[in-house]
Amino acid sequence: MSAVASPRAARRAARQQATAERLATLTLPAAPAWLKPAREAAMARVAELTLPDRRDEYWSYTNPEKLISAEVRPAEVFKITDEPPMYQGIDRLKIVFVDGVFSAADSDPLAGEGLEITRLADSADIHWAKDLYGTLEAAGQSPVPRPLAALNSALATDGVLIRATGKVKRPVSLIYRRAGRDSAVTLHHVVKLEKGAELTLLENGPVAARASMVIEAEVGEGAALHHVRTMGRDHERKAVTHVFARVAEKATLKSFSLSMNGRLMRNEVMVWLAGKDGTAHVAGAALGEGVFHHDDTVFVAHQAPGCESRQVFKKVLRDGAVGVFQGKILVEQPAQLTDGYQLSQSLLMDERCQFLAKPELEIYADDVKCSHGSTSGEISADHLFYLRARGVPEEEAKLLLVLAFLAEALDEIDDEDIANDMRLRLRRWLERHSH
Amino acid sequence: MLEINNLHVKLQDEDKAILKGLSLSVEAGSVHAIMGPNGSGKSTLSYVLAGRDGYEVTDGTATLDGESLLDMEPEERAAHGLFLAFQYPVEIPGVGNMTFLRTAVNAQRKARGEAELSSGEFLKVIRAKAKDLKIDAEMLKRPVNVGFSGGEKKRNEILQMAMLEPRMCILDETDSGLDVDAMKLVAEGVNALRSEGRAFLVITHYQRLLDHIKPDVVHIMANGRIVKTGGPELALEVEENGYADILAEVQA
Numbered sequence: 254m255s256a257v258a259s260p261r262a263a264r265r266a267a268r269q270q271a272t273a274e275r276l277a278t279l280t281l282p283a284a285p286a287w288l289k290p291a292r293e294a295a296m297a298r299v300a301e302l303t304l305p306d307r308r309d310e311y312w313s314y315t316n317p318e319k320l321i322s323a324e325v326r327p328a329e330v331f332k333i334t335d336e337p338p339m340y341q342g343i344d345r346l347k348i349v350f351v352d353g354v355f356s357a358a359d360s361d362p363l364a365g366e367g368l369e370i371t372r373l374a375d376s377a378d379i380h381w382a383k384d385l386y387g388t389l390e391a392a393g394q395s396p397v398p399r400p401l402a403a404l405n406s407a408l409a410t411d412g413v414l415i416r417a418t419g420k421v422k423r424p425v426s427l428i429y430r431r432a433g434r435d436s437a438v439t440l441h442h443v444v445k446l447e448k449g450a451e452l453t454l455l456e457n458g459p460v461a462a463r464a465s466m467v468i469e470a471e472v473g474e475g476a477a478l479h480h481v482r483t484m485g486r487d488h489e490r491k492a493v494t495h496v497f498a499r500v501a502e503k504a505t506l507k508s509f510s511l512s513m514n515g516r517l518m519r520n521e522v523m524v525w526l527a528g529k530d531g532t533a534h535v536a537g538a539a540l541g542e543g544v545f546h547h548d549d550t551v552f553v554a555h556q557a558p559g560c561e562s563r564q565v566f567k568k569v570l571r572d573g574a575v576g577v578f579q580g581k582i583l584v585e586q587p588a589q590l591t592d593g594y595q596l597s598q599s600l601l602m603d604e605r606c607q608f609l610a611k612p613e614l615e616i617y618a619d620d621v622k623c624s625h626g627s628t629s630g631e632i633s634a635d636h637l638f639y640l641r642a643r644g645v646p647e648e649e650a651k652l653l654l655v656l657a658f659l660a661e662a663l664d665e666i667d668d669e670d671i672a673n674d675m676r677l678r679l680r681r682w683l684e685r686h687s688h
Numbered sequence: 689m690l691e692i693n694n695l696h697v698k699l700q701d702e703d704k705a706i707l708k709g710l711s712l713s714v715e716a717g718s719v720h721a722i723m724g725p726n727g728s729g730k731s732t733l734s735y736v737l738a739g740r741d742g743y744e745v746t747d748g749t750a751t752l753d754g755e756s757l758l759d760m761e762p763e764e765r766a767a768h769g770l771f772l773a774f775q776y777p778v779e780i781p782g783v784g785n786m787t788f789l790r791t792a793v794n795a796q797r798k799a800r801g802e803a804e805l806s807s808g809e810f811l812k813v814i815r816a817k818a819k820d821l822k823i824d825a826e827m828l829k830r831p832v833n834v835g836f837s838g839g840e841k842k843r844n845e846i847l848q849m850a851m852l853e854p855r856m857c858i859l860d861e862t863d864s865g866l867d868v869d870a871m872k873l874v875a876e877g878v879n880a881l882r883s884e885g886r887a888f889l890v891i892t893h894y895q896r897l898l899d900h901i902k903p904d905v906v907h908i909m910a911n912g913r914i915v916k917t918g919g920p921e922l923a924l925e926v927e928e929n930g931y932a933d934i935l936a937e938v939q940a
Contacts, residue, residue, distance in 0.1 A: 634741065639778045639832075640788070642738050643848060644766035644796035653791065657782025657831075 268303040276300060278323065282410045287378045291387040295406035298391060302400040311397050314577040314609045315519055315548040320401060320463070320493045327435035328462035328489030339457045339483060339678075343670055345426040346370075348413060352431060353438030353461055355411050359430075367419030367450065373412040373441060382414040382443045389469040389497035393523040396583075397552065402495040402521070405467040409441030417450040417476075424479075429458030431487070436461040442468045446476035446504075453479040453668065459487035470498040470506070474528065477505040481671055483512075485678070490515035495523070502528025502557070509666050510537040511675055512547055513682050519548045526553070526560035526588070536565040536665035538675075540682055541574040548577035549597075555588035555618075564595040567662040569655055569683075570606035581613040582623055589618050595625035600632065600658050652683050689887045690714040690737075690856050695748035697729075697736050697912075706732045708912035709748070714856070719888040721898055723923060724909035725931045730891045731775060733909075734860040738772040739765050752856055766792075767799035771854035773845040775861040780832040785844070788832050789814065793851055817850045821877050839870035846877035857881070858889045863897035875900030895927035910935055 258266070276299060281292050305317045319326075348370070349359035355372050363370040371379060387406040393399055415425060427442070438461035446452055450473065460466070472478045478498070484490065492515065498506045512518055524533045539547040553562045568576035578597035599608035608629040616623060632654050640650035659679060666672040690712070697707040706729045714720045724730050736743050737750060739762035750757045757765050780788070794804040805813070818828060821843045833841050842862055849857055859878070863871055878888065878901050890901055898906075898920065906922040907914045910931070915938040916922065926934065 633778075635778045636780050638740050638762060639774070639780065640783075640792070641762035642740075642766060642772055642774075643788070643792040643852065644763050644799065645788075645792050646763050646795060646799075647761065649791065649795065650763075653783050653788070654780070657780060660782035 265303075268306070269300070272300060272303040275304060275321075275323065279408065281407060285376050285378070287376070287383045288373075288386065291383075292407050295387050295390070295403045298394060298403040299400050299407060302394060302398040302403060304400055304404070305398075311550070311579070314579070314611075315517075315546065317401070317519070319491055319517055320465075320519065321404075325435060325437040325463045328487075329434060330431045331459060331487040331489075339485075340426065340455060340671065340674055343424065343674070345424040345455065347426050347428055349428045349430060350411065350440065352433050352436040353411055353429070353440055353464070355413075363413075365421060365423055365425075367417055367421045368425070369416040369418070370425070371414045373409065373414060376414055379414060381416055381445055385443050385445060385469055385471055386441070387469075389471070389499060390467060390495070392525075393495070393497045399495060399521060399523070401465060401493050402467055402497070405439055405441055405465045405495070409439045409467070412441040412443070414443045415452070415454070416445045416447070417452040418447045419449075420451040421453075424453035424455050426455040426457075429456070429460040429464075431459045431461060434462065437463045439465045440467070442466075444468060444470040444478065446470075446472050446478055448474045448476060450476045452477075453481070455481050455671070457483040457485070459485065459490060460492060462489060462491070464490070464492040464494075466492070466494045468496045470496065472498060472500045472504040472506050474501045475503045476501070478507070479667060480506070480508040481666060482508075482510040483675070483678070484510070484515060484518070485513050488514050488516065491517040493519045493521070495521045497523050498533070499525045499527050500531040500533055503530045504528065505532040507534045507665065507667060508536070509662075511678070512537070512539040512541070513678070514541055514545060515547070516544050517546050519550065521550045523552045524554065524562070526555050526562060527557055529557040530559040531557065532560065533562045534565075534665050536563070536662045538567050538659045538662045538679070539576060540569040540679065541576075542571040543573055545570070545574035546577070547575070548579070550577075550579040552581045552583070553593070555582070555584045555591045555593065558587060558589045558591070560588065561592040562594065563665070564597070565662045565665055566597045567659050568599040568608065569602065569659065570599055570608065571602040573605040575606070576608045578608075578610045578612070578627065580611075580625075581615065582625070584614075584616040584618050584621050584623065586617040589620045591618060591621040591623065593621065593623040596661070597627045598658070599629040600655060601629055602631070652680065655683055656680065689716045690750070690752055690889065692750045693748055695736070695750060696746045697732060697743050698746055700742050700744045705746075706743075706912055707736070710909075710913050712907065712914055714887045714889055716855075716887055717884040718904045719882065719890060719901060720905045720907065721890045721892060721903040721923060722907045722909050722914075723892060723895075723926055726893075728909045729912045730909055731860055734772055734858050734891060737765075737858060738762060738770065763795065764799070766852070766854070767796045769855035771849050771852060771857045773842075773849060773857065773859045773862050775864060777833050777841040777845055779834045779836075781834050783832050785828050785830055785832050786814070789848060789851055792848070796852060814847075814851060818847055820880065821847050821850070822873060823847055838865035839867065839873075842866060842870065842874050843877070846874055850877065850881060855886050856889070857886065858891070860891045861893065862890070863892055863894065871897060872900060895923045898923045908934055910938070
């Protein structure tokens with residue numbers, strides 16, 4: 254007797270079938286021998302997890318269809334004419350990708366004190382990366398599946414493997430240039446900080462018409478990783494990014510993202526505070542208008558006692574833009590004395606904008622301090638009047654108040670030069686869009 | 689300097705008249721006080737003059753040195769020399785007190801076609817003025833009014849007034865929430881600004897502020913109008929007998 258499949262099972266079978274058909278059209282890129290098994294395992298994960306769709310709870314606010322469709326809609330390369338290059342005057346090691354391909358000619362030599370850097374595509378049998386590539390991503394498939402990250406592990410064509418063994422003074426700066434209209438890019442970086450190491454990792458640039466980027470970061474005991482990503486004024490951009498970070502005892506991860514415009518962005522961050530007294534600050538500022546759809550999905554797992562985590566996300570939405578925040582703090586049973594904080598806020602500049610927020614706390618330890626808050630609103634009429642009554646013109650007053658709204662997120666950037674660069678960019682964006 | 693003539697104001701969203709034919713004339717160099725019971729329209733008058741949304745002027749005029757205030761945006765009124773010291777100064781997280789004041793000073797200077805102050809010049813001036821009002825450097829660095837006590841907020845208002853050097857200053861219940869020492873400090877700040885080219889309109893419930901800021905003229909306001917005008921002795925009369933006698937006398 255054959256059992257009648259339940260509707261649920263039938264749906265799952267159909268999804269697996271659709272995913273299998275889609276995956277059959279893809280070929281794994283050529284890879285060094287050490288990478289091949291990791292790619293194949295990642296591909297098997299995607300087949301098992303199936304590609305996401307709108308019915309998945311984790312995708313109920315953001316439609317993943319355009320992030321996974323076989324066809325990538327071409328997008329004009331945004332001409333940056335009035336925007337000064339980022340991080341001017343900040344001494345850094347530049348690593349340039351053009352349409353997702355490492356460009357040795359445009360990059361600095363891949364070397365620095367306390368630093369080992371290898372291009373993913375060129376890498377020989379690198380043991381430290383072998384243990385990491387796809388490993389954190391695979392661990393990050395539970396409790397919530399992230400099939401797009403697994404797909405990235407399978408298909409990434411380039412990226413860098415960065416190992417820091419000491420306190421690295423010069424930030425490593427990944428610069429993503431675009432040349433082609435219809436570029437679709439998959440990049441995967443692996444970062445490992447040995448005990449006591451320090452590293453600042455910067456990312457900026459338009460990347461591609463459609464981009465998938467994954468960073469897997471192992472932050473060793475007492476080490477500190479500062480990550481700052483900026484995605485600027487590329488109106489047609491679609492991107493999905495993942496940061497997976499495991500933070501050891503007394504180690505620190507700080508990750509900040511700034512997004513201005515773009516059409517569809519999904520930024521996922523998954524952090525494990527795996528050793529006691531660790532710190533994780535994940536923050537972001539997003540500004541967008543019109544078709545802008547920006548989704549921050551963050552998961553911080555406290556697994557060890559005495560750790561501190563902060564999530565601070567601010568969005569300024571205009572002219573029908575949509576902002577999404579899904580943030581979770583999970584405090585596992587051993588993680589006593591956890592200090593967790595989560596804040597997500599949107600400033601809606603007109604009535605057509607939407608902010609969709611799902612803040613979550615899940616706590617299994619009994620001696621913890623956790624707080625979260627989520628709000629959306631408009632500029633306070635009382636604040637605006639107070640400034641104007643002192644002679645500040647309306648537009649300037651609004652600018653001050655929007656920057657004030659974003660301040661708490663920007664304060665999460667430790668390096669003042671980098672934070673000021675961000676403030677300048679935000680101010681320019683707001684000035685340009687205030688008329 | 690400030691001429692208000694037959695001013696009628698109602699709330700924008702309701703048919704509720706608040707000012708009902710208020711007339712007032714404040715000459716340069718003078719201090720006028722407005723006293724009156726709760727609900728007489730004193731705060732509305734200050735908000736309408738400063739240009740706050742939510743009110744509709746249905747009749748009358750208000751001019752500053754002959755120019756109609758009611759046609760101007762709030763920032764234009766400020767640049768023309770009008771200043772309102774708020775009864776409840778708002779806290780603005782994320783906007784530094786210094787940044788705010790420098791932006792305001794320079795915006796006004798720019799609107800008047802004057803050169804903007806450099807940050808060095810600005811710092812020098814504000815440090816001296818802050819010192820007089822016992823406002824320490826830490827308070828200047830903090831976000832506008834955030835975490836300030838009631839007295840600190842009012843002193844911050846007077847500091848703004850001192851920095852912006854307006855010609856027409858309206859003080860809306862500046863004494864509310866102040867202890868005696870704080871009130872003295874605020875009053876000293878105001879008195880230091882008294883000059884021939886500057887006028888004050890001091891709105892208050894109580895006579896005690898007027899012990900420290902001596903008015904030339906005292907008006908009693910009730911039901912949206914000035915009902916009685918006199919010298920400083922009128923304030924003393926209110927202090928002794930309350931408003932009831934005066935209102936009864938006016939209505940009789």
